[in-house]
Amino acid sequence: MPAAEMDGQEADGRRRPCDQVRVRVPATSANLGPGFDAFGLALTLYDDLVVTPGGSGITVQVTGEGENDVPLDETHLVVRSIRAGLEALDAPVPGFTLRCENRIPHGRGLGSSSAAIVGGLAAAYALAGVPLDRDRLVVLANELEGHPDNVAAAALGGFTIAWTESGVPNPGGRAIKLEPAGIAAIAYVPDNRVLTKEARGLLPGVVSHTDAAANAGKAALLVAALTGHPELLLTATEDLLHQEYREPAMPESLALVHKLRGSGLAAIISGAGPTVAVLAQPDGKTAGQGAGSGGRAVSFRGAPEAPDGWTRYELGIDPVGVQVWSMEAG
Numbered sequence: 424m425p426a427a428e429m430d431g432q433e434a435d436g437r438r439r440p441c442d443q444v445r446v447r448v449p450a451t452s453a454n455l456g457p458g459f460d461a462f463g464l465a466l467t468l469y470d471d472l473v474v475t476p477g478g479s480g481i482t483v484q485v486t487g488e489g490e491n492d493v494p495l496d497e498t499h500l501v502v503r504s505i506r507a508g509l510e511a512l513d514a515p516v517p518g519f520t521l522r523c524e525n526r527i528p529h530g531r532g533l534g535s536s537s538a539a540i541v542g543g544l545a546a547a548y549a550l551a552g553v554p555l556d557r558d559r560l561v562v563l564a565n566e567l568e569g570h571p572d573n574v575a576a577a578a579l580g581g582f583t584i585a586w587t588e589s590g591v592p593n594p595g596g597r598a599i600k601l602e603p604a605g606i607a608a609i610a611y612v613p614d615n616r617v618l619t620k621e622a623r624g625l626l627p628g629v630v631s632h633t634d635a636a637a638n639a640g641k642a643a644l645l646v647a648a649l650t651g652h653p654e655l656l657l658t659a660t661e662d663l664l665h666q667e668y669r670e671p672a673m674p675e676s677l678a679l680v681h682k683l684r685g686s687g688l689a690a691i692i693s694g695a696g697p698t699v700a701v702l703a704q705p706d707g708k709t710a711g712q713g714a715g716s717g718g719r720a721v722s723f724r725g726a727p728e729a730p731d732g733w734t735r736y737e738l739g740i741d742p743v744g745v746q747v748w749s750m751e752a753g
């Protein structure tokens with residue numbers, strides 16, 4: 424029998440055991456220019472997971488993105504995240520079958536690893552029969568991912584500002600969610616991957632005070648631009664902390680960012696790249712979207728077609744973040 428997120432609670436707050444858990448988790452674009460390791464936007468492109476508890480071991484089935492290269496054993500990122508979640512919730516760790524239908528490209532800067540982590544942790548809440556606590560989800564996901572920006576947007580939806588709290592009883596990732604005002608995104612996704620770890624390795628240990636000060640101002644301005652002043656998006660998406668340093672790993676992406684910005688579009692490197700994203704208020708025309716997108720049509724005046732070998736996604740903003748459904752035992 425299908426059940427909504429909070430139905431069917433036992434007296435101890437845990438829910439009855441379930442036959443199956445279904446999870447839908449959005450892609451995310453992090454940084455958005457000057458908001459390095461802080462800003463995230465949840466996008467209407469999704470991975471779907473189905474977890475069926477049973478037995479003592481695990482079986483993993485993957486279709487779509489990564490189907491030929493992700494491991495199908497205990498090292499699979501979703502499996503590791505389910506296990507970590509169950510352990511954090513003091514829940515027994517059963518065997519299970521995991522089915523993944525992946526649409527978020529891997530190693531492109533659209534938060535595939537964060538989606539895998541947030542999706543796996545959210546599944547663990549349902550398997551443990553514990554109501555989803557999105558704030559704790561951000562804490563746990565940040566521990567696994569190492570930076571809180573994408574996981575915050577995947578967990579909460581919308582436009583998120585994340586930070587790391589220290590010196591408190593429950594340290595780690597924190598985030599606040601704001602409502603983006605009619606913003607949508609075009610993602611230009613190249614064929615090649617750049618792993619986030621590699622792109623982080625290109626960043627300098629120290630930046631100048633001048634750059635830091637200018638970047639802080641732009642980041643603050645971007646909050647205003649995204650929440651009601653879209654006319655400021657182009658200037659507010661200028662970054663001085665990461666994009667240019669990453670050029671050696673993604674020269675074509677930087678060239679595309681410069682070209683699009685030169686034509687007045689607020690183009691940025693999405694996450695650690697190499698995807699290029701354009702942020703704008705859609706002009707109201709309807710355009711088709713890929714499978715798994717959230718059904719919201721967007722269009723951008725003047726945004727070109729994808730270069731040869733690249734894929735162009737027109738995406739809205741996912742407003743809710745990860746969603747979980749339990750199918751309860753009858």
Ligand SMILES: Nc1ncnc2c1ncn2[C@@H]1O[C@H](COP(=O)(O)OP(=O)(O)O)[C@@H](O)[C@H]1O
Nearest residue numbers: 493500529530531532533534535536539618619
């Ligand atoms: N859905 C998934 N299932 C299993 N592993 C995944 C999944 N998504 C991402 N990963 C792992 O994370 C890697 C990509 O992570 P990362 O370099 O952070 O790029 P991205 O920008 O896509 O998050 C993949 O190569 C794969 O090892």
Ligand SMILES: N[C@@H](CCOP(=O)(O)O)C(=O)O
Nearest residue numbers: 453460532533534619694695
């Ligand atoms: N702030 C991180 C964001 C990485 O995002 P991803 O989508 O590339 O994993 C960074 O810039 O390293």
